[in-house]
Structures are given as structure tokens and as C-alpha cells.
Amino acid sequence: MYLEEKNNNTIVEIPRTDIQNLENNNTTVQQHHKNTKVLRCPPAEIVFENLTYKVDIKTKTSKRKKLLGCFKNYENTRSKTILDGITGSFKPGKLTAIIGPSGSGKTSLLNLLSGRIGSGNITGNIWLNGRNADNGSLKLVSRYISQEDVMLPTMTVKEIIEMAIRFRIDKITEKELEERLNDAVETLELQKCLNTQIGDSISKGISGGEKKRTSIAMDMATNSSILFLDEPTSGLDIYTSLLVTKLLRSISRTGQTVVSVIHQPSSDIFSLFDEVMVLSEGKIVYFDKQKSMVPYFNKIGYQCPMYTNPADFVFTNILNPGFSISPTNSLKSSNNSINDNASNFVNIDGNDKSSIHNRKNIGVFGGNRAISINKTQTDHNIYGGDGTRTKMEEKERTTEYLAECWKNSDEFKKEKNELFTLDIENSALFFSTITQFIPVAINVLSTFSSEKHVFQREEQSGYYQLTPYFFSKIIVELPIQILGPLIFTSISFELGCSFVITSHGIDHSNNVWRFFGQFRIIDGMDIMVTMGQSSKIWVYDVGNQSAERSSN
Ligand SMILES: Nc1ncnc2c1ncn2[C@@H]1O[C@H](COP(=O)(O)OP(=O)(O)OP(=O)(O)O)[C@@H](O)[C@H]1O
Structure with missing residues (x-):
């Protein structure tokens, strides 16, 4: 038997066979090397x-000075020696x-x-x-x-x-x-x-x-x-x-x-x-x-x-x-x-004294690599890799879109007699834009923030740099962010229109295409604004840190 001390100072026994295994493992490891x-x-x-x-x-500082009726705290800067x-x-x-x-x-x-x-x-x-x-x-x-x-x-x-x-x-x-x-x-x-x-x-x-x-x-x-x-x-x-x-x-x-x-x-x-x-x-x-x-x-x-x-x-x-x-x-x-x-x-x-600086430049680990990591991540998160990994996320996204489709078409049905009058068209556009904007914004923002730590670890390990990662991320995310709303608008509009056409025999084809076109433009703008905003936050946050590190 072997006595071992635990963090809380209690003594526990580790069976000799386990220790033997560890020792054998160690020999195997060295032999393997x-x-x-x-x-x-x-x-x-x-x-x-x-x-x-x-x-x-x-x-x-504890000193506060009243300035234009408001109290202002003063900040001091002091140097702290860490090493x-x-x-x-x-x-x-x-x-x-x-x-x-x-x-x-x-x-x-x-x-x-x-x-x-x-x-x-x-x-x-x-x-x-x-x-x-x-x-x-x-x-x-x-x-x-x-x-x-x-x-x-x-x-x-x-x-x-x-x-x-x-x-x-x-x-x-x-x-x-x-x-x-x-x-x-x-x-x-x-x-x-x-x-x-x-x-x-x-x-x-x-x-x-x-x-x-x-x-x-x-x-x-x-x-x-x-x-x-x-x-x-x-x-x-x-x-x-x-x-x-x-x-x-x-x-x-x-x-x-x-x-x-x-x-x-x-x-x-x-x-x-x-x-x-x-x-x-x-x-x-x-x-x-x-x-x-x-x-x-x-x-x-x-x-x-x-x-x-x-x-x-x-x-x-x-x-x-x-x-x-x-x-x-x-x-x-x-x-x-x-x-x-x-x-x-x-x-x-071995011999080339300058080679430490001339060897592979960490800074040019290229876009392809960054694309492949995003692709891998996207494959896994969106398509579920082998089809079973992220069922919950897929189900949640699909349910969310279907619920919105139903909600939208229901709105059209309620207003069937006045459909495509200007007010109804605008309110439908407004309603649909809001319901589209929020999930897209949350999605994009949460994607960037959830990956931040993984990015930081990999960037610091020299896998790639911020710029290729960021652009490849946008390239990989964009089709997915466009495809979801596209399906959503097509289904919800189709449901609403076909209901009105079949129940009233009215041909609204001109309005349908105008409405659909406006819808797509607004959707596209939503996506761009959201991606733009989230990338600004992300680049500001992560980019600053990585620029600071590499500036030395
Ligand atoms: N960038 C920084 N700005 C301000 N303070 C810092 C910074 N980096 C480190 N410190 C401070 O320097 C001290 C040493 O930090 P460090 O993380 O190296 O300690 P540590 O020995 O690893 O501690 P632990 O065992 O708790 O992880 C800490 O007091 C920490 O708050």
C-alpha cells in the first residue's frame, strides 16, 4: 500500500497496483518516445x-470635488511591480x-x-x-x-x-x-x-x-x-x-x-x-x-x-x-x-543562427486555416457534424423559425380584407423586420462572444491571426444568416398570400413581388447591421488585446 496526502490533509490509500500501473505507464511512455x-x-x-x-x-481616490453640481471622483495611477x-x-x-x-x-x-x-x-x-x-x-x-x-x-x-x-x-x-x-x-x-x-x-x-x-x-x-x-x-x-x-x-x-x-x-x-x-x-x-x-x-x-x-x-x-x-x-x-x-x-x-526569426512566420498563418476552423465549427454547430451532436440547437432554431412563420401568416389572415393596403403592408414589414432582427442579432452576437476564449487560446498558440480568422468567420456565417431569414420570409409570405388569394380570388402579384423585394432588402440590411455591430465589438475587444501583445 502507498500513503498519499490529499489537499484537505486527510490520508488516503492508493492501491499498490495503481501505483505500479503508473510506474509501468511511465516506462511505456519513455519507451514509446x-x-x-x-x-x-x-x-x-x-x-x-x-x-x-x-x-x-x-x-x-477618496477625494471628490463638486463640479457643476455633480461630484467627481479622481483617479490616481500607481505602478505595481509584479516581477x-x-x-x-x-x-x-x-x-x-x-x-x-x-x-x-x-x-x-x-x-x-x-x-x-x-x-x-x-x-x-x-x-x-x-x-x-x-x-x-x-x-x-x-x-x-x-x-x-x-x-x-x-x-x-x-x-x-x-x-x-x-x-x-x-x-x-x-x-x-x-x-x-x-x-x-x-x-x-x-x-x-x-x-x-x-x-x-x-x-x-x-x-x-x-x-x-x-x-x-x-x-x-x-x-x-x-x-x-x-x-x-x-x-x-x-x-x-x-x-x-x-x-x-x-x-x-x-x-x-x-x-x-x-x-x-x-x-x-x-x-x-x-x-x-x-x-x-x-x-x-x-x-x-x-x-x-x-x-x-x-x-x-x-x-x-x-x-x-x-x-x-x-x-x-x-x-x-x-x-x-x-x-x-x-x-x-x-x-x-x-x-x-x-x-x-x-x-x-543546429547551425543557422538567424533561423529562429526566419522560421515559419506566425503572423502569416493564413486565411485558409482560419476558414477551416470556422468551417469545422460551423459544421458542428449548425449541421451537427455527424447529424446528432447539436440536436438541441438545431431543434431550437427550426422551432423558432416555424413559430415566427405561423405568427406572420396569422397576422396576414387577420387583416385579409385590407391586405396590401399601404398601412398593413408597412406594419407587416415592420413586424417581420423586428422578428427577424432580434434572433439574427442574438445569434451573431452570441456566436462571437462564445468563441472568444477559444479564439484567444488558438491565436496565442500561433494557430492563426485575428484578421484571417475574422474575415473567414464572416464568410462562413453569412450564408447561414441569409438562408434562415430567406426561408422564413418565403414560407410566411406564401402562407399569408395564398390564403388571401384562395379565399378572395384577388390577384396581388404586383404587390407580392414589391413586398417580397422590400422584405429581402430589409432582411439583408438587418444582417449586415448586426454583423457590423457585433464585429465592431469583437474586433475592439479581442483585437485590442492581440494588438497589444504583438506590439511588443
Ligand atoms: N495586467 C495586470 N494589471 C494589473 N495587475 C496585474 C496584471 N497582471 C497581473 N497582475 C497582478 O499581479 C499579481 C500576480 O499575478 P499572477 O496572475 O501572476 O499571480 P499568480 O501567482 O499566478 O496567482 P494565482 O496563483 O492566484 O494564479 C496579482 O496581484 C495580479 O492581480
């Missing part, structure tokens, strides 16, 4: 020196943990090192294998797995991994695609759920652990030199957390640099890390081998009791609210000094 035909990325060491990150924060002159390096083949209290700057450090921060005041140096790195090159060599698993819920595990490969690797052959897919799926043990949908809160799909592993597989399948993960075990049970960490360890053994922010690791999980960085208030408290952490803290006066989880000890006994970084307890990072590592730098691409 040795046998794999998929090309691995060259190793990359990332070094940062005196890295400081500050942001301006607006604060409202305070930190120095260190992450090495290939090593699994490093970043731990620290909430707000200590862990996520900000990962964001900076993966090229995702373009705003704020950043000073210091970042090197990749000895060469100065900008945001573009950092994005190019690294993958970032965020805390939230943001994926399209209607896609299956297989589809989403395939999509990640196609988006990130140019001109990939079907054979290589299959090899990469199989490699990632076998390594992360996703065979059982390969054809299961990701799912969301409404339609249940794969489990939380499988979601996390799929997220890792998406990035693993495309190979990177550096893998950053933000709390990959949060929300997972102890068994799956251990499995995920073991997988990360074995990925690092293939030569990748793996850095993970980790929250309340159990002692077993903690022992899997090679190195540990302890952050507090944006400063490094400790950065060295995991095994040397307890002896180091013992030496400076913090005795870790036997049988206590070292990570818990650091949190509860050292990084408590009374802790402040003084010269005696600050920074243990001897093995990470820049000079020690300078001689070990390897060029990331």
Missing part, C-alpha cells in the same frame, strides 16, 4: 536576467515546478517567458539558447497550456488534436499527421476517448482529466522545445494529478524544457520535479534542485519536520503573511546563474 518516428524539436534553454514586470494601476528583477534559467530535459502564494507572479512569469505579454513595463533580458529572444521567437519555440481547457465542445478528441497539428505544421502529409496523432494519443493514453466529444456543462463529454490530457496532447503533437503549463493538475483527482505529472516528467526526458506552475502538490507529485522555483511577491525565494530545497531551508533556520510534505511546509511555515524577503532568506539560485550556463548554450536550429 524512444521508438517514435515523429521528429522531436531541438532542445532549448531559456534564460532570464533581471526580469522586471510592472503595470500601471488606476486607483480611485521584481528575477534571474534564472530553465533547462532542456528538466521538469521545473513554480510554486508560490496566490498573486506572487507565477502566471505572469509564464506569460512573459512564452511571449504573451506585450503591455506593461518590462525590463531585463530573455535569451533562448544564448540569443536575445523577442515575443515572436518565444511563441515559436514554446507551447503554453493554460489553467482553463478552452476547446470547442462539439469537437472530438481526435478532431481537436488533428486540428492543432494541421494549424501549426505547414504542408503536413497525411502519413505524418497520423504518426503525430498516434504518438500523442498513445503517450497521453487517450485511446478510449478518441472519438468522444469534448463536451461542456450542457452536454457531458470527456472527463476533466481527459480534457487536461487532450490539452497537453494538442501541444505535444506539434512538438515544441519548451512546454509551459499553468496549474495542469488543478481540479483533478490525486490519481490523475500524479499521472499527468508523470507524463510531464517523461515528456521532459525526451529533451523538452518543461516548466509548470503547480498548486498544492502532494509529496509524491512534488518529488517528480527536478527543480523548484519558489516565488513570493514577485521575487525568487528559492530556485534550485527539488532535493536541495529542504536542506536549504533547514540551513537558513526553517526546520521541515519529518513526514511533512515539503511544499506544504514552504507554504505554511515560510511563505506565511509575516514572511518578508531579506538578504538572508532571499534567492537560492546558484545553479541557475547565467554565467554557469553560458558555455552550455546550444543553437536551437
Whole structure:
């Protein structure tokens, strides 16, 4: 039997067979990596020196001044230091943990090192294998797995991994695609759920652990030199957390640099890390081998009791609210000094020193790719992919249109004696325009906002850029937004007219065509206005963030 500590400090037993399985899995993973035909990325060491990150924060003062009868609050701007002159390096083949209290700057450090921060005041140096790195090159060599698993819920595990490969690797052959897919799926043990949908809160799909592993597989399948993960075990049970960490360890053994922010690791999980960085208030408290952490803290006066989880000890006994970084307890990072590592730098691409900037330009991941993602999403959301996935949404849309058709034709019937007099025609137009405008507007607006997070993740991962995504989105959405109202107006008008013609024998053909033409023009304008408005909101919101990031 094996004793394991849970987050709530109760001790639970994990059967020995499970641990054995994990250990066997780990061996299989490493063996699998040795046998794999998929090309691995060259190793990359990332070094940062005196890295400081500050942001301006607006604060409202309590002072209020009466201006023209109204009180006005004054805003002050103050600078907040998030990372305070930190120095260190992450090495290939090593699994490093970043731990620290909430707000200590862990996520900000990962964001900076993966090229995702373009705003704020950043000073210091970042090197990749000895060469100065900008945001573009950092994005190019690294993958970032965020805390939230943001994926399209209607896609299956297989589809989403395939999509990640196609988006990130140019001109990939079907054979290589299959090899990469199989490699990632076998390594992360996703065979059982390969054809299961990701799912969301409404339609249940794969489990939380499988979601996390799929997220890792998406990035693993495309190979990177550096893998950053933000709390990959949060929300997972102890068994799956251990499995995920073991997988990360074995990925690092293939030569990748793996850095993970980790929250309340159990002692077993903690022992899997090679190195540990302890952050507090944006400063490094400790950065060295995991095994040397307890002896180091013992030496400076913090005795870790036997049988206590070292990570818990650091949190509860050292990084408590009374802790402040003084010269005696600050920074243990001897093995990470820049000079020690300078001689070990390897060029990331083997020989071509400029290639880090000349390799595939993330900025020109083209429109076709963006179209294909929208097409995939549209296929799944509108047509239901295999015809069964989004039944609820399809039913809801169809019912909505049919109900409106019935409502409209009913209005015509009520006014049958005066139909096509100017007033009735205008009110029918007004009524139909409103009933059309609202569903189209809600539909378009909700499509953009629901996809925002998926877009942000994929754009940041370098799948594509805002402009091609946006235009392809419009191209894909437009026919659907036109087709629905077209069917609606045709049915409702036909029902209303044929009723009047058959009951009164009046030929209104001229009016019918005029009315129909006006109807279509107004519908078209509705769609354009709605698309225009929603795109303005979307581009303003998302575009600003992405422009900020890329401006650096
Ligand atoms: N752009 C920003 N503007 C203002 N404050 C920011 C910004 N980015 C980060 N911060 C602040 O900097 C601090 C560090 O944030 P960060 O997300 O890096 O912490 P963390 O250690 O990852 O925390 P947690 O463990 O809770 O995720 C926090 O106090 C946060 O509010």
C-alpha cells in the first residue's frame, strides 16, 4: 500500500497496483518516445536576467470635488511591480515546478517567458539558447497550456488534436499527421476517448482529466522545445494529478524544457520535479534542485519536520503573511546563474543562427486555416457534424423559425380584407423586420462572444491571426444568416398570400413581388447591421488585446 496526502490533509490509500500501473505507464511512455518516428524539436534553454514586470494601476481616490453640481471622483495611477528583477534559467530535459502564494507572479512569469505579454513595463533580458529572444521567437519555440481547457465542445478528441497539428505544421502529409496523432494519443493514453466529444456543462463529454490530457496532447503533437503549463493538475483527482505529472516528467526526458506552475502538490507529485522555483511577491525565494530545497531551508533556520510534505511546509511555515524577503532568506539560485550556463548554450536550429526569426512566420498563418476552423465549427454547430451532436440547437432554431412563420401568416389572415393596403403592408414589414432582427442579432452576437476564449487560446498558440480568422468567420456565417431569414420570409409570405388569394380570388402579384423585394432588402440590411455591430465589438475587444501583445 502507498500513503498519499490529499489537499484537505486527510490520508488516503492508493492501491499498490495503481501505483505500479503508473510506474509501468511511465516506462511505456519513455519507451514509446524512444521508438517514435515523429521528429522531436531541438532542445532549448531559456534564460532570464533581471526580469522586471510592472503595470500601471488606476486607483480611485477618496477625494471628490463638486463640479457643476455633480461630484467627481479622481483617479490616481500607481505602478505595481509584479516581477521584481528575477534571474534564472530553465533547462532542456528538466521538469521545473513554480510554486508560490496566490498573486506572487507565477502566471505572469509564464506569460512573459512564452511571449504573451506585450503591455506593461518590462525590463531585463530573455535569451533562448544564448540569443536575445523577442515575443515572436518565444511563441515559436514554446507551447503554453493554460489553467482553463478552452476547446470547442462539439469537437472530438481526435478532431481537436488533428486540428492543432494541421494549424501549426505547414504542408503536413497525411502519413505524418497520423504518426503525430498516434504518438500523442498513445503517450497521453487517450485511446478510449478518441472519438468522444469534448463536451461542456450542457452536454457531458470527456472527463476533466481527459480534457487536461487532450490539452497537453494538442501541444505535444506539434512538438515544441519548451512546454509551459499553468496549474495542469488543478481540479483533478490525486490519481490523475500524479499521472499527468508523470507524463510531464517523461515528456521532459525526451529533451523538452518543461516548466509548470503547480498548486498544492502532494509529496509524491512534488518529488517528480527536478527543480523548484519558489516565488513570493514577485521575487525568487528559492530556485534550485527539488532535493536541495529542504536542506536549504533547514540551513537558513526553517526546520521541515519529518513526514511533512515539503511544499506544504514552504507554504505554511515560510511563505506565511509575516514572511518578508531579506538578504538572508532571499534567492537560492546558484545553479541557475547565467554565467554557469553560458558555455552550455546550444543553437536551437543546429547551425543557422538567424533561423529562429526566419522560421515559419506566425503572423502569416493564413486565411485558409482560419476558414477551416470556422468551417469545422460551423459544421458542428449548425449541421451537427455527424447529424446528432447539436440536436438541441438545431431543434431550437427550426422551432423558432416555424413559430415566427405561423405568427406572420396569422397576422396576414387577420387583416385579409385590407391586405396590401399601404398601412398593413408597412406594419407587416415592420413586424417581420423586428422578428427577424432580434434572433439574427442574438445569434451573431452570441456566436462571437462564445468563441472568444477559444479564439484567444488558438491565436496565442500561433494557430492563426485575428484578421484571417475574422474575415473567414464572416464568410462562413453569412450564408447561414441569409438562408434562415430567406426561408422564413418565403414560407410566411406564401402562407399569408395564398390564403388571401384562395379565399378572395384577388390577384396581388404586383404587390407580392414589391413586398417580397422590400422584405429581402430589409432582411439583408438587418444582417449586415448586426454583423457590423457585433464585429465592431469583437474586433475592439479581442483585437485590442492581440494588438497589444504583438506590439511588443
Ligand atoms: N495586467 C495586470 N494589471 C494589473 N495587475 C496585474 C496584471 N497582471 C497581473 N497582475 C497582478 O499581479 C499579481 C500576480 O499575478 P499572477 O496572475 O501572476 O499571480 P499568480 O501567482 O499566478 O496567482 P494565482 O496563483 O492566484 O494564479 C496579482 O496581484 C495580479 O492581480
